[in-house]
Amino acid sequence: MPELRKDPIVGRWVIISVERGKRPSDFASPSQKRKIAGFCPFCPGNEYTTPEEIMAFRTQEGKEGAEWTLRVVPNKFPALQIHGELDKTGEGLFDKMNGVGAHEVIIETSDHMSSLATMPLKGVEDVLWAYDLRINDLKKDPRLKYVLVFKNEGEAAGASLEHTHSQLIALPIVPKIVREEINASRHYYDMKERCIFCDVVDQESGDGRRVVCENEHYLAIAPFAPRAPFETWILPKEHESAFQPHGKSFAKLAEILQRVLKQLDKLLDVPPYNFMIHTSPFTDETNEYYHWHIEVMPKLTKIAGFEWGSGFYINPTPPEVAAKYMREAQI
Amino acid sequence: MPELRKDPIVGRWVIISVERGKRPSDFASPSQKRKIAGFCPFCPGNEYTTPEEIMAFRTQEGKEGAEWTLRVVPNKFPALQIHGELDKTGEGLFDKMNGVGAHEVIIETSDHMSSLATMPLKGVEDVLWAYDLRINDLKKDPRLKYVLVFKNEGEAAGASLEHTHSQLIALPIVPKIVREEINASRHYYDMKERCIFCDVVDQESGDGRRVVCENEHYLAIAPFAPRAPFETWILPKEHESAFQPHGKSFAKLAEILQRVLKQLDKLLDVPPYNFMIHTSPFTDETNEYYHWHIEVMPKLTKIAGFEWGSGFYINPTPPEVAAKYMREAQI
Numbered sequence: 311m312p313e314l315r316k317d318p319i320v321g322r323w324v325i326i327s328v329e330r331g332k333r334p335s336d337f338a339s340p341s342q343k344r345k346i347a348g349f350c351p352f353c354p355g356n357e358y359t360t361p362e363e364i365m366a367f368r369t370q371e372g373k374e375g376a377e378w379t380l381r382v383v384p385n386k387f388p389a390l391q392i393h394g395e396l397d398k399t400g401e402g403l404f405d406k407m408n409g410v411g412a413h414e415v416i417i418e419t420s421d422h423m424s425s426l427a428t429m430p431l432k433g434v435e436d437v438l439w440a441y442d443l444r445i446n447d448l449k450k451d452p453r454l455k456y457v458l459v460f461k462n463e464g465e466a467a468g469a470s471l472e473h474t475h476s477q478l479i480a481l482p483i484v485p486k487i488v489r490e491e492i493n494a495s496r497h498y499y500d501m502k503e504r505c506i507f508c509d510v511v512d513q514e515s516g517d518g519r520r521v522v523c524e525n526e527h528y529l530a531i532a533p534f535a536p537r538a539p540f541e542t543w544i545l546p547k548e549h550e551s552a553f554q555p556h557g558k559s560f561a562k563l564a565e566i567l568q569r570v571l572k573q574l575d576k577l578l579d580v581p582p583y584n585f586m587i588h589t590s591p592f593t594d595e596t597n598e599y600y601h602w603h604i605e606v607m608p609k610l611t612k613i614a615g616f617e618w619g620s621g622f623y624i625n626p627t628p629p630e631v632a633a634k635y636m637r638e639a640q641i
Numbered sequence: 642m643p644e645l646r647k648d649p650i651v652g653r654w655v656i657i658s659v660e661r662g663k664r665p666s667d668f669a670s671p672s673q674k675r676k677i678a679g680f681c682p683f684c685p686g687n688e689y690t691t692p693e694e695i696m697a698f699r700t701q702e703g704k705e706g707a708e709w710t711l712r713v714v715p716n717k718f719p720a721l722q723i724h725g726e727l728d729k730t731g732e733g734l735f736d737k738m739n740g741v742g743a744h745e746v747i748i749e750t751s752d753h754m755s756s757l758a759t760m761p762l763k764g765v766e767d768v769l770w771a772y773d774l775r776i777n778d779l780k781k782d783p784r785l786k787y788v789l790v791f792k793n794e795g796e797a798a799g800a801s802l803e804h805t806h807s808q809l810i811a812l813p814i815v816p817k818i819v820r821e822e823i824n825a826s827r828h829y830y831d832m833k834e835r836c837i838f839c840d841v842v843d844q845e846s847g848d849g850r851r852v853v854c855e856n857e858h859y860l861a862i863a864p865f866a867p868r869a870p871f872e873t874w875i876l877p878k879e880h881e882s883a884f885q886p887h888g889k890s891f892a893k894l895a896e897i898l899q900r901v902l903k904q905l906d907k908l909l910d911v912p913p914y915n916f917m918i919h920t921s922p923f924t925d926e927t928n929e930y931y932h933w934h935i936e937v938m939p940k941l942t943k944i945a946g947f948e949w950g951s952g953f954y955i956n957p958t959p960p961e962v963a964a965k966y967m968r969e970a971q972i
Contacts, residue, residue: 311725312740314814322817325720325740389656389947389955394642402844403837404865409643409656460946468945477947483645485951486653506734513733534735586950605950613944614799615791616720616808619917619936620816624720 313628315535319506320490324535324623332539332626334577334635337610342464342580344423344472352417352473354378361386364414365443367436380436381417382444388413389479396453396482410453412480416440417473425463425474427571427580434564437476441587442555448480449592456481456488456591459553464582467609484591491588492600499599507601508549510534515547520629522573522636527556528566532629532636538607539627540578542570542636545603553589553602567604572641574608582609644959646866650837651821655866655954663870663957665908665966668941673795673911675754675803683748683804685709692717695745696774698767711767712748713775719744720810727784727813741784743811747771748804756794756805758902758911765895768807772918773886779811780923787812787819787922790884795913798940815922822919823931830930838932839880841865846878851960853904853967858887859897863960863967869938870958871909873901873967876934884920884933898935903972905939913940 313326351359354377361384370376384392390411398407418437419429426434445457461476462468469475484492498506514520514531522530522542530544544566546556556562574581589602617623644657682690685708692715701707715723721742729738749768750760757765776788792807793799800806815823829837845851845862853861853873861875875897877887887893905912920933948954 312719312721314738314740316736318734318736320817323814327720389643389658391642401865402848403649403840404844405647405649407645409645458947458950460950462945466943468943479947479951481951481953483654485953486651487950487952490952509734513735517733534732584946584949586946588950607949612797612799614793615915615917616789616810618915618938619789619791619818619919620810620812621818621821622812622816 317533317535318510319494320487321494322535322537322621322623324537324625326535326628327624327626328628333631334540336626337539337578337581339578339581339608339610340464340466342425342472342582344425346422347472350422350471350473352381352471352475353422354420357381360415365440367440377420379420379433380440382440383415383417385413385415385477390481407482410482412448412451412454412457412478414444414478416444416476416478418475422473425571425575425580426461427568427575429474431561431564431568434568435560438555438560438564438567441476441478441553442560444478445553445589448478451480453482454480455593456484457589458485458488459587461583461585463584464609467582467584469582488588488591492590492594495599495601505549505599505601507545507603511545511547511601520633522633523566523569525562525566527562530566530570532633534629536625536629536632537623539610539625540574540608540632540636541625541629542574542606542632543603544570544606545601549598550602551590551597551600552595553587569641570606570636573636573639574606576639576641577635578608578610583607584609648864648866649841650825651818652825653866653868653952653954655868655956657866657959658955658957659959664962665871667957668870668909668912670909670912670939670941671795671797673756673803673913675756677753678803681753681802681804683712683802683806684753685751688712691746696771698771708751710751710764711771713771714746714748716744716746716808721812738813741813743779743782743785743788743809745775745809747775747807747809749806753804756902756906756911757792758899758906760805762892762895762899765899766891769886769891769895769898772807772809772884773891775809776884776920779809782811784813785811786924787815788920789816789819790918792914792916794915795940798913798915800913819919819922823921823925826930826932836880836930836932838876838934842876842878842932851964853964854897854900856893856897858893861897861901863964865960867956867960867963868954870941870956871905871939871963871967872956872960873905873937873963874934875901875937876932880929881933882921882928882931883926884918900972901937901967904967904970905937907970907972908966909939909941914938915940 368376
């Protein structure tokens with residue numbers, strides 16, 4: 311008998327095929343192993359092909375002309391534009407505003423053959439620092455309410471370039487999914503005086519079946535009602551409402567993120583994936599009810615009419631099975 | 642400047658690239674033109690390969706052994722199972738129940754080379770009658786609350802077989818997207834004593850820029866805040882809360898549905914697509930606030946990290962542009 315499971319935060323139901331759980335080898339996804347293939351605008355020497363650099367890390371910090379190890383540039387085809395007024399207007403029933411915002415690309419390393427799973431750990435830490443610096447800079451713009459940091463790895467997951475990169479989009483409104491999560495978390499807090507994510511961390515740590523891995527400060531789990539096979543969430547163990555270093559370090563977050571990505575690469579032969587950082591909006595960054603986290607979604611199944619029409623997801627791999635495979639992956 | 646637009650019903654924001662609107666020829670999607678390719682379990686002669694028939698239309702109605710023109714069979718790999726108790730249980734914070742429900746396949750014609758866009762109009766009418774009959778039958782099961790009828794056309798849209806078919810999934814809960822639409826419509830009705838979809842029909846008919854086509858009883862529009870290029874909604878012009886024939890006929894609905902699909906095939910070279918029928922739940926089928934409709938979504942763009950993390954969609958073709966192309970398509 312399949313199982314219907316409800317995400318405790320947003321109330322999304324998923325259908326889990328409990329008996330006929332698909333194993334990692336049942337998914338045929340195009341391997342994202344790096345190839346050297348023609349011209350790459352993100353490789354060293356081709357900096358002139360990107361819009362003007364917003365920031366970079368270099369081998370000799372501060373020294374102009376030193377080799378860069380990470381660059382942040384505006385997206386060449388931005389979804390939103392940084393200049394202009396919001397100009398909110400109505401049109402009968404309808405509401406609209408100008409597409410003011412920022413759309414940036416974080417080129418995570420100068421090495422075309424490297425990925426977040428394979429680069430030195432220090433490189434992953436630098437990527438997290440770049441997210442943090444950019445979020446803190448964009449926060450100063452009073453028109454913006456939210457920054458979504460995300461990564462598309464592989465063409466099937468929406469990446470148009472192979473060279474490893476993430477993106478961020480800064481928005482003048484809080485996106486619907488985040489608003490839903492926040493409203494639901496606030497509602498839970500109003501009832502219980504506790505953060506629902508903290509309760510999930512506690513229950514999952516105690517239960518153990520859905521734990522993928524953990525370290526001193528972070529827990530990685532297969533969520534109870536995952537939308538996709540091998541969906542993995544990384545959460546700080548202690549309550550933190552917005553994305554931030556632990557103390558003054560991203561070392562432990564880099565460690566667990568890279569570990570999860572290595573496990574996925576090992577099990578699913580370098581699959582396409584997306585990850586997204588869910589964090590509190592600028593206007594309410596420090597609060598007791600919302601808990602920032604990273605959601606990693608390997609791209610193994612297709613979104614079809616049923617999902618579009620219902621918001622339901624059909625997941626052929628129970629999270630308990632996925633977590634066990636992940637724990638046992640030899641990386 | 643891109644534009645941010647809000648869907649008036651569920652409050653979903655989308656980013657519309659107003660200036661650099663992509664034309665139909667800018668989308669490279671695999672053509673779904675029919676090929677005869679090996680064994681097809683949905684073709685006449687191979688009926689033994691499907692689970693036992695639930696219903697069929699035949700050339701001589703009622704006559705066993707007459708040739709079938711449409712068949713409904715259980716899905717061979719059902720997401721939900723028809724037998725069993727719901728058995729709702731908690732697991733600490735989490736909620737789950739047995740995956741009780743129905744998952745059926747409507748084989749729309751016996752002709753492998755045909756599609757909903759190319760078959761005789763009478764065939765499309767029959768498909769709509771099959772939906773209606775199956776919904777009315779499943780409604781009798783007190784465990785079930787909703788039937789979602791949907792179609793996946795083409796592999797990129799999630800179809801695993803080429804032979805034209807639709808599916809339905811009957812669910813023991815009202816899905817999240819439907820619940821959101823219904824709650825929002827009820828809220829609007831509470832404020833205005835009017836159905837929001839009726840107001841959309843009125844405004845769009847008067848405005849005209851987003852009208853794709855219409856007939857006596859139905860209106861097809863590119864919605865104001867479409868998630869995808871060439872997304873098209875078909876709505877009854879008069880208020881109807883649940884999917885039903887107009888009077889006692891599906892002739893006019895078949896006509897406009899086939900017209901929209903022909904326009905898409907012409908403009909986008911037989912693209913992969915999904916469609917979903919949004920209708921009221923069984924428990925509240927006749928009401929003043931919800932308005933059933935069909936949403937057609939050509940599969941031209943990819944869902945990536947930004948969409949997953951935000952519920953926002955980036956649409957490179959403004960609906961005014963899409964509707965104009967659709968109106969001018971020579972079909």
